[in-house]
Amino acid sequence: MIVLLLILQVLLVVALAPLVTGVVRKTKARLMRRRGPSLIQPYRDLARLLRKEPVVAHNASILFTAAPTFIFAATWTAAALVPTFFLNTELGVAADFITVVGILAAARFALALAGLDVGTAFGGLGASREMMIASVAEPAMLMLIFSLALVGGTTRLPDLALFVQSPTLGLHISLMLAFLGLAMIAVAENGRIPVDNAATHLELTMVHEAMVLEYSGRHLALIELAQSTKLLLYISLIAAVFVPWGSAPAGSDGLHYLFGFAFYLAKLAVGAVALGVFEVTIAKLRVFRVPQFIGVALMLGLLAALLRLVSQGL
Amino acid sequence: MLLILLCLVALLAVSLLAAFTSAKAWANSAIYGASALLSAAVLAAALLALTSGRVALLVLPIGLPWLGLHLRLDALAAGFLAIVALGGTVSSVYALGYGRHEDAPGRVLPFVPAFLAAMSFVILADDAFAFLLAWEVMSLLSWALVVSHDRSPENLQAGLVYVVMAGVGTLCLMLAFALLAGPGGFAFEAMRSRSFGAGVTAAVLLLALAGAGSKAGLFPLHAWLPLAHPAAPSHVSALMSGIMTKVAVYAFIRIAFDILGPIDWRLGLVVIVVGAATAVLGVLYAILQNDLKRLLAYSTVENVGIIFLGLGLALAFRADGLAAAAALAFTGALFHVFNHALFKSLLFFGAGAIQTATGTRDLDRLGGLINGMPRTAGLFLIGAAAISALPPLNGFASEWLIFQAAFQSSHFSQWGLRLLAPTAAAMLALAAALAAACFVKAFGTAFLGRPRSDAAKQAHETDRASQIAMAALAAGCVLAGVLPSTILAVIAPITQRLTGTTMPIQDLGALLPVAGSHNSYSGLVIALCFLAATLTIALAIHLFAQRGLRRSAIWDCGYPEDNALSQYSSGSFAQPIRRVFASTVAQESVVMPPPGDLAPSRFKLVLWDPxxxxxxxxxxxxxxxxxxxxxxxxxxxxxxxxxxxxxxxxxxxxxxxxxx
The missing domain is CATH 1.20.5 (Single alpha-helices involved in coiled-coils or other helix-helix interfaces)
Structure with missing residues (x-):
């Protein structure tokens, strides 16, 4: 049973990812009074890219063609390790919150190298900015994990969810601060406005798109899918830690799982719409203002940790 | 013990032999071959001693008349001796090939085996006199290795700074031992049985931190290191950066954890702060470098900072009576010692291969080497990923343990430490993230992109012996990351001896920081997941996607530029990070002539180390x-x-x- 569920989850995170991206795009379009592409347009785009022949620069090395596979494999692994509609304690043994961050860092490492491979100015620009943003975002992420670990006593995701689910949980200011911080990091890590704009090319502010400029065909499909999966991962992560209600606990019956599944879909939808609304209401930041944006998340994490320490009594 | 001693004496003899035969054609292979075999023998003996758990003592009637020469092989010594011997073996194998490409390889030949022996003697020494003697010999030999090869004025300057700093370090250690020695004399055994007042303990710990730290490269005593380590030939750079800094870490552990008794928590706090500052500043300077070997040397500073951060946490936990947490932090630090020895040697070997192939180590004259030297590129990539703390490799496993140790800080009874630990963890995360940026830059500018010089265009693969040495180290990085429990089992007796307890028994592959905790990490499962996902994707691509591949010109949004200098260079890659983090130490000035003036505009960047x-x-x-x-x-x-x-x-x- 549990094996089936795990396999289902592993497939689910990939199957739903383009839909989440579609919902975000649709929300933004509607708010701008456009009709927008249909919700399943991302699936059509992927299918189209897979059918096309990839065009690769003459001097591209093997790293360039191998990187998309690794990037998607790593992102997929990380997404499968985050609890979705049930609290999987089995795979939780393999990885905690820090490991998920580490695996995403591995994917980013490969992506930045791929950006440098062909030797274009755009690729280098994207790679160097991506690593700069990551070097601010990772400490902030760790700080948030630290505050969560202080509150919940663990860095393992299902256990954190169980802790927040417990009826005895009172009002935790630290948790709220951590939630805000994590939401900001999620925006930054997924390259959404105000940090990066996924919908633009040829703009001096682009980061992610500059790195993948040389990709086409199946390589681009894998990278786009990885990007969608990462977005789904972050929404699942925030949902699993801060709004774990409705997720089926380990060892429950079939109805619970169905129930949890419905809740999970609802959470994804809410997350995607919220992201779309947020993106429409805010302007893009200059690249060198991004560290300040993420610095706020870092401060929130620090504040959450300190509040927790103070409330325990010095 | 006797076998080890015999091997070390044989190493000295090989050195002596090398002094007379270094001009011969066969000298290179013979000397390095002999030192590889002897180091391998020492490695086997040290591992045997570590697993058997026995303590071997030996007093030889040489040295000072009333003291003799005390040698001791306990778990700690055996562990570090194994690291030295491992480094000695692989760098000797590497030098079998690399040594031949050098100009005047004979100049360094006599010093290398003796240097290995001196480092081993530092670890075996069980009295202050033997320790300081071996330490000084080690310093002098490494100085000789730095200056013997290259006679340029900068190199001599680097050698001078190094020898002065080594003297200062030895002086600090000498003073520390003077405070430790009592009526019982200079033997460590007599020092262990004494008890010290709070003032003496503090003074000894700070002196040991300065003395060992100056050799290991702790901030602010690090400034000599990035000058001296890159100046030596690459296999010696690997030994100095990967191994000799570990001997310094050993000296600190021996004094702080073994000889000194209970230590005040405030001293642990000092070590944590120094370690965290060193880690962040080291990597920040690393990312600003354009010289590949200097970048690696600064990255050594960073990793030494991480190790000392772990050791400081262990000291603080031990002072607070939290034995399990102390064992966790100490194990994390020791694991990182081992890991850094592996990947830093690997990276220096890679830098040596690049230097052999292109004649330069300036990143801005490299590029595209992955085409000419694909094997070196692959192995260097494994080292770069490991040092950037990416799962499932070994750097992530040891840093994960140190993170978990920091998470134990809520049990501290001192609020100062409780508030400090989250900041230290954030510094560690910052160091890890900057290291990733640094090695994306190093690998990306050297191996990827288009060649920035003719030499880089014509680079070929390095020789077979060098490849074998690098492949062995890369395999070590992967294995230690995927199966960390094997290494932790070897470390356990040392932790047991010095912190009073060990980490809980580990499953195959999965790491468990403290008993009863639910946090765990399994490099093995992550690696298998990666593998399964990759195979699935490959299969899906094979079944459903268009399988062809067309080669064409670079796209670059329709405006490709033929000049290879239009690529991002090492300096421009670092620019955003320089601007965000290092605007105080890197001052850029732009001189722009007025419109109409034909004078060239100039960009100048000044880096300085406070x-x-x-x-x-x-x-x-x-x-x-x-x-x-x-x-x-x-x-x-x-x-x-x-x-x-x-x-x-x-x-x-x-x-x-x-x-x-």
Whole structure:
């Protein structure tokens, strides 16, 4: 049973990812009074890219063609390790919150190298900015994990969810601060406005798109899918830690799982719409203002940790 | 023990032999082959001693008359001896090939085996005299290795700074041992049985931190390291950066954890702060470098900082009676010692291969080497990913343990430590993230992109022996990351001895920081997941996607630029990070002529190291001024010399008379 569920989850995170991206795009379009592409347009785009022949620069090395596979494999692994509609304690043994961050860092490492491979100015620009943003975002992420670990006593995701689910949980200011911080990091890590704009090319502010400029065909499909999966991962992560209600606990019956599944879909939808609304209401930041944006998340994490320490009594 | 001693003496003999035969054609292979075999024997013996758990003691009637020469092989010594021997073996194998490409390889040949033996003797020494003697010999031999090869003025300057700093470090250690030695004498066993007051403990710990830290490269005593380590030939750079800094870590552990008794938590706090500052500043300087080997040397500074951060946490936990957490932090630090020895040696070997192939280590003259030297590129990539703390490799496993140790900080009874630990963890995360940026830059500018010089265009793969040495280290990085429990089982006796307990028994592959905790990490499962996902994707691509591949010109949004200099260079890659984090130490100035003026515009970047300006430069000026004064004594008449001798004698007699 549990094996089936795990396999289902592993497939689910990939199957739903383009839909989440579609919902975000649709929300933004509607708010701008456009009709927008249909919700399943991302699936059509992927299918189209897979059918096309990839065009690769003459001097591209093997790293360039191998990187998309690794990037998607790593992102997929990380997404499968985050609890979705049930609290999987089995795979939780393999990885905690820090490991998920580490695996995403591995994917980013490969992506930045791929950006440098062909030797274009755009690729280098994207790679160097991506690593700069990551070097601010990772400490902030760790700080948030630290505050969560202080509150919940663990860095393992299902256990954190169980802790927040417990009826005895009172009002935790630290948790709220951590939630805000994590939401900001999620925006930054997924390259959404105000940090990066996924919908633009040829703009001096682009980061992610500059790195993948040389990709086409199946390589681009894998990278786009990885990007969608990462977005789904972050929404699942925030949902699993801060709004774990409705997720089926380990060892429950079939109805619970169905129930949890419905809740999970609802959470994804809410997350995607919220992201779309947020993106429409805010302007893009200059690249060198991004560290300040993420610095706020870092401060929130620090504040959450300190509040927790103070409330325990010095 | 006897076998090890025999091997070390044989290494010294090989050195002596090398001094006479270094001009011969066969000398390179013979000497490095012999030292590889002897190091491998030492490695086997050290591992055997570590697993058997016995403590071997030996007192030889040489050295000071009333002291003798005390040697001791306990778990800690065996562990570090294994690291030294491992480094010795792989770098000797590497040098079998690399040594042949060097110009004048004979110059360094006599020093390498003796250097290995001296490092081993530092670890085996069980009295202060033998320790300091071996330490000084190690310093002098490494200095000789730095200056023997390259006679450029900068190199001699680097050697001078190094030898002065090594002297300062030895002085600190000497003072520490002087405080530790009591009526029982200089043997470590006698020191262990003494108990010390709080003041003496603090003084000894700080002196040990300065003495060992100056050799290991702790901030602010690190400034010599990035000058000296890159100046040596690459296999020696690997030994100095990967192994000799670990001998310094060993010296600190021996004094702080073994000889000294209980330590106040405030001293642990000092070590944590110094470690965290070193980690962040080291990697920040690393990312600003354009010289590949200097970048690696600064990255050594960073990793030493991470190790000391772990050791400081262990000291603080131990002072607070939290044995399980102390064991966790200590294990994390030791694991990182091992890991850093592996990947830093690998990266220096890679840098050596690049230097052999292209004749330069300036990143801005490299590029595209992955086409000419694909094997070196692959192995270097594994090292770069491991040092950037990416799962499932070994760097992530050890840093994960140190993170988990920091998470134990809520159990501290001192609020100062509780508040400090989250900040230290954030610094560690910052160091890890910057390291990833740094090695994306190093690998990306050297191996990827288009060649920036003709030499880079014509680079070929390095020789077979070098490849074998690098492949062995890369395999070590992967195995230690995927199966960390094997390494932790080897570390466990050391942790047991020095922190009173060990980490819980580990499953195959999965790491469990403290008993009863639910946090765990399994490199094996992650690696298998990666593999399964990759295979699935490959299969899906094969079944459903268009399988062809068309080669074409670079796209670059329709405006490709043929000039390879239009690529991002090492400096421009680092620019965003420089601007965000290092605007105080890196000053850029742009000189732009007015419109219509045909003068070229200039961009100038000045990097400076505050430690250099505030600490080294005044100290150097003071030493030189003193030397000028003292210089006068060289040209006196015999009458004056006799007068000085007489005055000194009278002075000393007066002192003695007053003292009594």
């Amino acid at each position: 430690a250099w300006q505030t600490l080294y430069a005044p100290a150097a000026a003071a030493v030189l001024a003193l030397a000028d004064r003292v210089n006068g004594f060289q040209y006196l008449t015999i009458r004056r010399y006799l007068g000085i001798v007489f005055v000194t004698l009278v002075f000393l007699l007066t002192v003695l008379a007053v003292w009594r």
